[in-house]
Amino acid sequence: MTSLAKVQANRRFARLRKGARRLSARADFERVRREGRSWSHRLLILVACPNALDFTRVGVAASKHMGSAVVRNRAKRLMREAMRQVYPCVRVGWDLILIARVGIVPVKMQAVAIALESLLRQAELLADPGDPAGSSFQQHAE
Numbered sequence: 001m002t003s004l005a006k007v008q009a010n011r012r013f014a015r016l017r018k019g020a021r022r023l024s025a026r027a028d029f030e031r032v033r034r035e036g037r038s039w040s041h042r043l044l045i046l047v048a049c050p051n052a053l054d055f056t057r058v059g060v061a062a063s064k065h066m067g068s069a070v071v072r073n074r075a076k077r078l079m080r081e082a083m084r085q086v087y088p089c090v091r092v093g094w095d096l097i098l099i100a101r102v103g104i105v106p107v108k109m110q111a112v113a114i115a116l117e118s119l120l121r122q123a124e125l126l127a128d129p130g131d132p133a134g135s136s137f138q139q140h141a142e
Contacts, residue, residue, distance in 0.1 A: 023059030062100040075100035
């Protein structure tokens with residue numbers, strides 16, 4: 001499967017049911033944390049590990065250290081929404097975990113989206129700029 005075909009398959013999969021692309025099993029989280037590589041930003045941490053699937057799964061986490069359930073859930077909603085916007089441009093075949101940091105609590109959605117895009121670029125998980133199917137996050141955010 002070519003790179004362009006994989007990105008297009010990822011886009012089609014993004015339109016499928018909500019939970020299909022989520023990383024939710026404890027064993028999967030542990031595997032990604034153990035075998036994956038991480039990149040950090042002041043707002044969140046990205047942990048990535050290849051999978052054998054034709055799509056990318058994403059899990060979000062926020063520790064109790066952040067605060068109450070309301071605060072943790074807001075942080076997870078922000079990360080999910082940022083990933084939803086950029087997901088069509090993410091390379092296929094990866095398991096990703098987004099871990100909220102305390103700094104995420106007071107910020108707006110746009111700051112989280114910029115932080116996530118920055119981490120995905122560092123991890124080289126966004127489609128190539130020369131790839132017509134890999135258009136920039138800024139175009140998808142509209």
